[in-house]
Amino acid sequence: MQIITTHLNADFDALASCMAAKKLYPEAVVVLPGSMEKKVKLFFETFKPFEIKKIKEVDLDKVKTLIVVDTRSVQRIGELAQLLKKQLKVHLYDHHPKGEDDIKADFEITEQIGALASLFTEIFRKKNIPITPLEATLLCLGIYEETGCLLFPSTTERDVLSVAYLLKRGANLNIVSQFLKEELSREEVSLLNEILNSLQEHLINGIRINIGHAVKEEPQDISHIAHKVMDIIDTDALFVIIEMEDKILIIGRSNTPQVDVGLILTEFGGGGHRAAGSATLKEKPVNLIIDELVKVIKQQIKPEKVARDLMTTPVISVQWDRTIKEVEGMMTKYGINAMPVIKNNKYIGVITRGVVEKAIFHGLKQSRVGDFATTDAYTAEEDTPLWEVEKNMVELNQRFVPIVKDDKVVGVITRTDILRNLYEELIKKFKISKPVEVEESSKNVAKLMKEFFSEEIYEILTTAGKLAEEMGYGAYLVGGSVRDLIMRRPSPDVDIVVEGDGIAFAQELSKKIDGKVIPHPRFATAKILKEIIRNGEKKSFYIDIATARTEYYESPAALPKVETSSIKKDLYRRDFTINALAVKLNSKNFGLLIDFFGGQRDIKDKKIRVLHNLSFVEDPTRAIRAIRFSEKLGFKISKHTENLIKLAVKMSIFEKLKGPRLYEELILLLKETQPHHSIKRLADYGLLKILHPSLEEKKLYSELARAYETVQAMELLFLKEKYRKELIYLMVMLWNLEDHERQEFLQKICVPENIKKEVIENIISAEKALQAFPSEESPVEIYTLLSSLNIEIIILMMVYAQEQQKKAISFYLTKLKEIKPLLRGEDLKTLGIPPGPIYKKIFDEILKEKLQGRLLSKEEEIEFAKNFGK
Incomplete structure (x- = not known):
């Protein structure tokens, strides 16, 4: 025999869950351990949705399976708890949090959701179990009552979706409204006033708890009166103690996640969930119950945050x-x-x-x-x-x-x-709609980290967090990797900032992950070189460790002075809000997202925004960086940030720049974006003429667009040789300049001497090669011309070559470039040809023959070598 039961004093969610369980277990009998709430009983007697038997009508000795719904507490199923001492199967369906006296089940479905009726509705939907309009209405009643018509903080998205599904299945909201309407009788109004007049407020760890009491001779459901009190007063949580003839009832309601009513009332033999609960006691002085209640609340409500959690250090x-x-x-x-x-x-x-x-x-x-x-x-x-x-x-x-x-x-x-x-506490309390930066600022992104970082990186980050805890430091993942994480993009960078000694931290971390430390004491930073084996191949990557720093600029565009500081100051010194995010790595708060400056809001709005108004005055290269991120990420530069860029140009701040910073930013811009678009953006802001006034007069944009298309085409050829596309684009920028203008431009942006020499020589080689290009399509002449040039020169030539020349260069790259003699010196020795200059002549002639489509095999090359010189 199977029986279905629920908690004492069944509400609509309990009744609906019993009905739902009956559909899943059609042979089972529904047995209630006690009475129903007043309106629940009225509904049941009006519509008779299913049959309910009393305990005395059932032979408990024959029960083989007990199905418990809407509670997991042994005490809350009354006399039926004795069945748990017997050898029988127990199936459990519940949405309340775990407690010490939980029923041990052989099978259970327990999830944190607003109403258990929502959980059963989901089961019906997934299994395509049909329900009648009356059944849909009862389930709807259960959800609406348990979630306060979807207004309680415990309401979830799943509850709302379940209501929508039930409405499609014919749920009658007129009936729902009729049975949930709370019109108070004269006696209930009197009881409400008595409770309101008795209320005492207790401030416990910053949480306002109101406790009231009243006397009621006749037992009946008064939970709706507790809701009325909550509607009238402004409090975080409410406990109402009602003295009855032979018992005392405690009803609890909570508006804040810091007060778990169900957990508190388990101490009094009751239960419930975070937002609502109840307990029934034997006769006891009310003042003693209040003292005991306050004591339990104090034990349960711990300060969610202390000064240490918010302070800057x-x-x-x-x-x-x-x-x-x-x-x-x-x-x-x-x-x-x-x-x-x-x-x-x-x-x-x-x-x-x-x-x-x-x-x-x-x-x-x-x-x-x-x-x-x-x-x-x-x-x-x-x-x-x-x-x-x-x-x-x-x-x-x-x-x-x-x-x-x-x-x-x-x-x-x-x-x-x-x-x-x-503000964050207010948002959390009322679950109101909010900007993304507030929503995410208290969010834990550990799951995202596990999803988007490799297994090796994730393990290193967790190890770093544990080490930070041991050393008493704060450790944070910062920079582009956090931005990319929020954007759900994989990132190869691992930058860690430490509130403490960054170099000492790096040395200890390297021991734990078997890496090699490269310290930079001058900057209080270090790199850890880590090698891993992946798919049988050895790979290496760097982990950057830095001490949390602040910086100040003694003059516009000067190099910053850096001092140790807190993570907040460290993030404030960064360029844009989208790059001023951090994730805490300490094991206590691993994965906690930190956003002081609204970076997530700007990621959501796809906006580039500086952190303060002097950002470009202090470091004007950030203007180029703004365009790079804008083009790379598809973001728009905010209007205010645009105005600050134009102001920096107007003030001639760029003229004060020293060192290679301008070159480094330009190279990154060319490397990470479509250069023709980015250079056009530089011109729009007046930044291109700062690099060199002659650049705006040339056909720069169309030539860079052609260069970009050429590089894209090269990538399709799967060239084995590596090349630096950013240097190709830089050479295109220099192509139409005079010799002295090229030198001025390279000097202006502080290009390193070796790169400067290489760039100039490559441009000259490309110009000469195009001038010397053979007029006829001779494979030998094409090969002779191009084989001595590096791949970057050849790609540069492609940008400026005529159509016939482009075809010849493509032919070289796809066909001629890989042609080599199959014969080796040892083969010539075997043929009896003595070593000497003759070998080179033979190989050169073999190559020429092969370039012209002859000598297709090694045997033919051998025959050619035998007859060479005859």
Whole structure:
């Protein structure tokens, strides 16, 4: 015999689930362990959707299979729990979280979803099990009631899709509305007022918990009254204690994921899920129940975040005896508005920009900063709950909170940090529609990392995270690899930034992954060379490790001065928002996405945007980089960023550039984009004339387009020789310039001397070869002309060759280039020909014959060699 059961005081989700289970187990009998809620009973008596038997009507000794729905708690199935002591099969269907007294099942389907009725609806849809309009209506009632008409935070997309499916199957929303409509009777209104008047609010780790109580003589369903209370008051969670004649009922409701009502009420023999639950107790003083309830809530609600989770470290601080004028310079250099003041390595107060500026206004710029520091500013410790930090910052009107340990500043929390956290918490609480950067900023992307990184890289990243935890560092994956990860694109780069000693970290990591460290102490960076065997082939790649740094520029376009800093400052020094993303690698928060500057929003909007308004003044090569990313990724440069590029050109910032940075950016632009489009974009922004004024006057765009098509055609030929397409495009840019203009251009962009010499020589060789090109299609002459030239010169020739010459060059590359004599010197010795200059003559003549389509086999070459000279 099979029986189907559910929890005590069955609601619509329980009744609908029993009906659904009956369709899956047609031979089973539905047996309820207790009563139904008032409106559930009214629905059942009105429509009689299926048969229900009482426990006394069933011979429990004959039960072989117990099917439990909408609960997994042993205590919540009442008398039927005794069956679990017998030898029988148990099948379980539930959507509540796990608990300590869970029923042990032989078969179970348990998933976190708004309503169990949604789960059964999905089963019916997948198995094509037909349902009647009445059955669809009951399932709809279960979903609507359990999810608060799809408004509870526990509602999932699957619940909504299930309702849509049920509506297609004839679910009657008029009936649903009729049975879920909550019209209060006079007695219920009186009970509601009693609860509201008794409410006491408890602030537990920043979460507002309201607890109310009332007395009701007649037992009946009052869960809808709890919903009414939640609608009236503004609270995170509510617990209502109702005293009845022979028992006490606790009903819980929650609006926040930090309060799991079901888990809390399991301590009182009840249960439920995160958003709603209930428990029934024997008679006990209400004040004792409230004390016990508060105690359990305190144990369950831990601070979700503490100061350590949000603080920035290391901290830029100032010694107490520095002058006000010096502090002003430091604030401007680092772009900050407040700093801790230190004396003898211990924290003594805070100095803000406002105080500094007023002091200078009053002629006190040579005074010591310690004299004007706020010494009674609020400070916090690493383990201080974040809600407490937020509360004090607001109440004390303080924009900057030092985090102190043993009188030393170990971190700071700013007003911006708090605002971002508050916004994210608001989004999480209400699950409202939000911009992508907020949605993703608290997202964990570990699964994406596992999907888009190779197995070797993923293992290295997890190892790095564990090592960071051991060393007390913060480790982050940064740069283009994070951007590409968000865009669901594989990336070959692995850049790790460490809040700590980057070189020491690299040395320890290399031991764990069996790599080789190449340190760069001057820059506080290191590379790890890692070799792997893949498909029987040895491959190697580099992992870049850097110490988290901040940088400042002493003058426009100068090389930056770099100092160690926090991940936030490290990301702020980068070029564009899309490249200022990071993923935490520490094992505690592995995969946590960090986005301080809205990079994900810009990825979603396909936009290139600088982080601050002086970005191009500090490093004008970022203007070329903006075009490169725009063309490479198909993104648009934001209007404000465009204006800043034009301003940098107008201010002649590029004239102040030193070193090879301009060349490096130009080469990357030519390498990673379609050059004709990118060069046209440079011209549109006035950047091309900066490289050389003559470039805009030439037929540069059409020639680069032709060069791009030529390179694309070369790739189709699968040439074995490697070539640098970016140098080919650079040579095309120089082709129509005079000799002195070429030299000026190469000098302007600081091309390395060896590259400069190679480029000039290649252009001259290509020009001469085109002039000397044979007028007739002689394979021997074509081979003689081209075989001495490198592949880059030949591709350059293709760009400027006439149609007949192009055909000849293509013929050389596809046919003639690989033709070689099959005979070797040893073969000539075997023929009795003594070694000497004669060998070269023989091979040259054999080659000529083969180029003309003769001597098709080695035997024919042997015969030719035998008769050579006769």
